[in-house]
Amino acid sequence: MYLCNPNTYINYHCNIMKKTIVIAMLMAAVASASAQWFDFSNNKNRFDLGVNLGMTGLKCNYQAFTWGASLNVYGVYVDFLYGAPAHKYDNHVVPVMYNDTSITSINIGYQIPVLPWLRVMPIVGHCHTNAGLTDATTVNVEVNDDYSAEMYHDFDVRSRRHYFNYGCGLIIQPIRWFNLYAVYSRQAVYGGLGISLGDVDW
Secondary structure, eight states: OEEOOIIIIIHHHHHHHHHHHHHHHHHHHHHTTTSOSSOGGGGTTOEEEEEEEEEEOTTSSEEEEEEEEEEEETTEEEEEEEEOOTTTTOOOOOSOEEEEEEEEEEEEEEOEEEETTEEEEEEEEEEEEEEEEEEEEEEEEEEOTTSOEEEEEEEEEEEEEEEEEEEEEEEEEEETTEEEEEEEESSEEEEEEEEEOSOOOO
16 A cells, blocks of 8 residues: 555656557557558457456555456456455554555456557546555454465445546557557556457458
């Protein structure tokens, strides 16, 4: 859990994302001058599954490391990100109350096939934060399916906030079965790796 600093952190990642998009577009123009641009038939039979990691909560009081998954069907993209309270699963029992937050984000978008291996993706979504206190003096035990146990502390939610999210993503597919993607939005910066299970027109 870290305090947000929009004047430095967000601007830094925004500049990186802009440069990445410009470089990718230039590479596409040079390497694929004879290819058919904006062929939406490339989304036909497309089915991708992905995992993503990044930072969420950029415009709220706190930001947190989040992980999640994504799904792309016929060009329609959906992703989910979640970040648990940073101290909830701390193994130490100490007389401390930590300021913590949990973050959940859900986004939907559509992939625009600039080239068969390059797509851009506008997204909109929702970000939900729970801010509160993690009591490090409490001990709870969670038993997993494999009968292993995990200790966690109580997280007392003090405030809940909802935020509208919007942004854009860039998807590059260097080989037939895998793709890399990065998303920059108002509330999150994240990237991931996807596995393509459907047909791709190369």
